[in-house]
Amino acid sequence: MQESIYKEFLQLAGFDQEEIATCLPEWIVAAKKLGLTAEDMHYAVREWLPKHWNLELAGIRKCIGLYIREVMEITKLHQHKQNGIKVIFGSLPALPFIFQAIKRIGGNEVFVSYPDICLVTVLGSFFHKPSVFIEKVDSCTIHAGCSHCGLVKTRLGAKMTQLIPSPDVIWSWGIACNEAPKMDELINCYLNTDWNAVFSSVPHDTYLGEVEEENEERCAYIAAQIRDGQKQIEKVTGIVVSEEQIRSSLEFVDRFMRKVHYLHDLACHADPQPLSGNELSLIGQMMTLPFNTGFAYVEEALDLTIKEVEMLIAQKKGSLPAGAPRLGCYFIPFCVPWVERMFRENGVNLSFSTFYAATRKLMKPTKYQDPYEIMAAKMLRMPGIVNIAYELDLTFEIIKELHPDAMLQGFYNFDRWMGVHHRITTKGMEEEMKIPHFYIEGNMWDDRAYRTEDLKTRVESISHFLKMNKMIS
Numbered sequence: 001m002q003e004s005i006y007k008e009f010l011q012l013a014g015f016d017q018e019e020i021a022t023c024l025p026e027w028i029v030a031a032k033k034l035g036l037t038a039e040d041m042h043y044a045v046r047e048w049l050p051k052h053w054n055l056e057l058a059g060i061r062k063c064i065g066l067y068i069r070e071v072m073e074i075t076k077l078h079q080h081k082q083n084g085i086k087v088i089f090g091s092l093p094a095l096p097f098i099f100q101a102i103k104r105i106g107g108n109e110v111f112v113s114y115p116d117i118c119l120v121t122v123l124g125s126f127f128h129k130p131s132v133f134i135e136k137v138d139s140c141t142i143h144a145g146c147s148h149c150g151l152v153k154t155r156l157g158a159k160m161t162q163l164i165p166s167p168d169v170i171w172s173w174g175i176a177c178n179e180a181p182k183m184d185e186l187i188n189c190y191l192n193t194d195w196n197a198v199f200s201s202v203p204h205d206t207y208l209g210e211v212e213e214e215n216e217e218r219c220a221y222i223a224a225q226i227r228d229g230q231k232q233i234e235k236v237t238g239i240v241v242s243e244e245q246i247r248s249s250l251e252f253v254d255r256f257m258r259k260v261h262y263l264h265d266l267a268c269h270a271d272p273q274p275l276s277g278n279e280l281s282l283i284g285q286m287m288t289l290p291f292n293t294g295f296a297y298v299e300e301a302l303d304l305t306i307k308e309v310e311m312l313i314a315q316k317k318g319s320l321p322a323g324a325p326r327l328g329c330y331f332i333p334f335c336v337p338w339v340e341r342m343f344r345e346n347g348v349n350l351s352f353s354t355f356y357a358a359t360r361k362l363m364k365p366t367k368y369q370d371p372y373e374i375m376a377a378k379m380l381r382m383p384g385i386v387n388i389a390y391e392l393d394l395t396f397e398i399i400k401e402l403h404p405d406a407m408l409q410g411f412y413n414f415d416r417w418m419g420v421h422h423r424i425t426t427k428g429m430e431e432e433m434k435i436p437h438f439y440i441e442g443n444m445w446d447d448r449a450y451r452t453e454d455l456k457t458r459v460e461s462i463s464h465f466l467k468m469n470k471m472i473s
C-alpha cells in the first residue's frame, strides 16, 4: 500500500496536517469503496488535478476537499444508518434552504446529501473515472446506447454496488428533471428494495414568456408542494422544521448566492480572467446542494476563494493572457474538465455557466411573505426551470451582466428537458444579444461517448473564429 500518495492527494485537497493524521485511514478505505486504486491517486496527483485546477489557490483546494469530505461520509452511510442516523437524500434542484434547516436542527442525528452529484463530481472532475458506477448500470438495465443521464444512473449504480443503502427518504423533484423521479421508481422495481421517495412536481403549463414567479397561483401551488414534501419528510425523520428556521435558511442561502454573484462579477470583469469556468462552476454548484459535512465549511471555501481572486486581479494574473476571448456556457461540463482545458489551450476562456451565475434578480426580495412561497419564487427565477422564453430573458440578463464574447450551448443531449431548451434557445440568443452562439453535442457527466480527438477540430475552429472576431472588433 502506497500510503504516501493518498496523503499527497489529501494535501492537494486542502486538508491540513492534523486532519490528514485523522482522515488518512478513512480516505484509504473510502477510495477503495469508490473503486479508486493507488494508480488512480498517482494519476490524479501528478496529472489530472494540476492540469485542470489551479492548486496554487487554497480556496480551490478547499473546494475540492469539501467534495472529498462529503464522499468519505457517503461511503460510511451503511454504518450511519445502523447507528440510527436518519438519512435524507436530495435531487435536483436540491432546495438547499430546507436541507440546511433540517441539518441545523437534526445535527449528528441526521444525514443530508445528494450522493449522485458528489460521486460524479469527485470521480469525473478529480480522477477522470466517472464511469465506476455508470458501467454497472450499462451492463444490466439502462444500456449506454439509450443515452440516459449519467447522474441518475450513478444513483442506481451506487445502490446496486451496495456503496449506499436506501435512504430513510429521498426528496425527488420533477420540476426540472423528468429522469430523477423515474430513477427512484426504477430502483424500487428493479432492485425490489425499500427506496422511499417523496415526489414533488409541477406541470410545465405556463405561457411562453410568462414571468413565472409573478404568477401567484403557480407560486402558491409550488409552495404547497414543498410544504407537503416537508411534512412527509417530518413524518419519516421526526425532524420538525419551523417557519422561523426556514426563514433563517433563506437568509443564509441568499448570503451565499450574493457571494457567488460577487465572485462571478469579479472574475468575469477582470482581464485576464483569474478563475477558470470549471472553477467558477464547481463553486457555483455548492449553492444548490445539501452538504452533510456542513455549510460552514462551504462558506469558508468560498470566502477564501474570493480573497485570493481579489489578489490575483490586483496582480493581473490569469490562466490566459489579457485580451483572450471569453465564451459563456449554459453549463460548463466540469465533470469532464478537459473540455475547458482544451479551449484554454486554444487561447479561449470557457468563462462561466449561466446555470450558476446568480443573477441580480435572483437575489432581490420577492413580493411574497410566506417562506415557502418565497422559496417557490426564487426557484422560478432560475433559468432551466421555467418556460423557454422566460429562460431566454433570464439568460439575456446574465449575458448583459457578464458580457461574454460568445455563448456555447450543449453537453446535455441526453436530457429530455434542458437538452431541448439548449437547441431552441441558441437562435433566440444570437438574434437578441448579437453575439455568436455555438453548440456542441456531448454529455456533461460522462465522456465515454466522445474523446478529445472527437472535439479537437470543433474546439479549434470555434477558438479560431473567436480570436479572429476579437481582433477585428
Ligand code: SF4
Pocket: 092, 149, 150, 151, 152, 176, 177, 178, 179, 180, 415, 416, 418
Ligand atoms: S442532468 Fe437532466 S436528467 Fe440528469 S439529473 Fe439533471 S436534470 Fe435530471
